[in-house]
Amino acid sequence: MEVCSVSVILVTGGAGYIGSHVVRQLFEAGHEVVVYDNLSTGSADALIHGERLIVGDLADQAKIREAIRETGCKSVLHFAAAIIAPESVHLPLKYYSNNTRNTLNLLQACVEQGVERFIFSSTAAVYGMPEGGSASETSATAPINPYGTSKLMSEWMLRDAAFAHGFSYVALRYFNVAGADPKARMGQRTPEATHLIKVACQAGLGARDGVSIFGTDYATPDGTGIRDYIHIEDLASAHLAALSYLEKGGSSDVINVGYGAGSSVREVIRVVKEVSGVNFKVDEAPRRPGDPDSLVAVADKIRSVLGWTPKYDDLHTIVADAWRWEKKLFESRR
Structure with a gap:
């Protein structure tokens, strides 16, 4: 896989479990990385190379708009979300607010500021209960919890916004992410994690x-x-591959990430x-x-x-x- 060209990358939720591993790999590939995170579940300690951190919430439209404008980024990687499927059944509005509405806020800011590439952290939960227990990108999307629905709605918004406004995207549908940096520099920090x-x-x-x-x-x-358990390092590398693909002119797409x-x-x-x-x-x-x-x-x-x-x-x-x-x-x- 070729290394992505050097550029400023804005990563929402970049201080979290998955985001921080991607941020580290982006830094190691030579990118300048700016992280936007409210630190509700993430930790500044996860940014081991001293990447710039803007503490902010995606509910704050003015702040995320200013962050994109000020950094001049043309690529955004979006991880910020609530992710516990069973919790979403009991607290659905939290998921539609934090996941769907805040993705809308981010997309509006990206369109206004001329972002050209968008990598979206989606989920296999959009498939629900696929026939035979396995799912391809062409399988029916039928989520069985608000978490999966909130992500699917975000995918739809991303698809329609990209078509209307001319940017490109990859939505990566994760299966079960696990593991940690093999050098034990970082991993999942949330004490109440359900993984x-x-x-x-x-x-x-x-x-x-x-x-x-x-x-x-x-x-x-x-x-x-x-x-389908996937190592966090492999998941992170999929984001760099997706970014490189878009930088080379690849078409917008939805892609599973699993083994x-x-x-x-x-x-x-x-x-x-x-x-x-x-x-x-x-x-x-x-x-x-x-x-x-x-x-x-x-x-x-x-x-x-x-x-x-x-x-x-x-x-x-x-x-x-x-x-x-x-x-x-x-x-x-x-």
């Missing part, structure tokens, strides 16, 4: 009493949900126990609302269109990197 691998690592460290399996009667081989293979909840827990060497407590609990049986990417398009090749496609590697980061984080907080 399975992080939760299981915390249990192994004694930071949690144990792990709950939410649902053991799914239509899967071991009765637990199956997800094309899934692991069950029980499999993940087994690997975390192996890596940590801790036989932590595991409870069985009822299903959570908004969780499909299986969700795995059909991931051919990202390879053919973006020329993206994953480097960390291995559950043990993902867990080992997550464990190394969680151990470092746990020890620093003691």
Whole structure:
């Protein structure tokens, strides 16, 4: 993959888990990066190269407009969002406000200031419960929770705005992001995170009493949900590939980011126990609302269109990197 040309990049939500890894890779590729983040879930400590940080909320239209104008950026990467699917079922307006409305605010500012390229952090949740448990970009979009709906609505706005105003975009539909920087410089910092691998690592460290399996009667081989877990470093590199694609004149597109293979909840827990060497407590609990049986990417398009090749496609590697980061984080907080 060729390195993107040097330019100023504005990254919303760039102090968060995913955004900070992308910011680091952009910096390492030679870009000047400006981060716009309200720090509600992100941390300035995640900006390890001292990237410029503008503390602001996307609800503040004047501030985001001024940030784009002042930086002169022509490319925006948009990560800022609420992301917990079960929570969205109980707090739908939070998701339509923070995800959909704030994306509208950002798009309006981008159009007004002449932004040319837009990379959108979308989600496989837009597919809902796809037939057969796997989804390609041409699969029907039928989200089963407000989180997925809020992201799909944002995709529609992005599509229509790009058509009307002449900018280009890539919407990347993530599957289950996990892991951490292999050098343990950064990872997921949110203590209340609901991601399975992080939760299981915390249990192994004694930071949690144990792990709950939410649902053991799914239509899967071991009765637990199956997800396509992708290493954060591979996900981050997909954004640089998407940006390079647009800089070279690529057409707007929607692309899955996953490996094309899934692991069950029980499999993940087994690997975390192996890596940590801790036989932590595991409870069985009822299903959570908004969780499909299986969700795995059909991931051919990202390879053919973006020329993206994953480097960390291995559950043990993902867990080992997550464990190394969680151990470092746990020890620093003691």
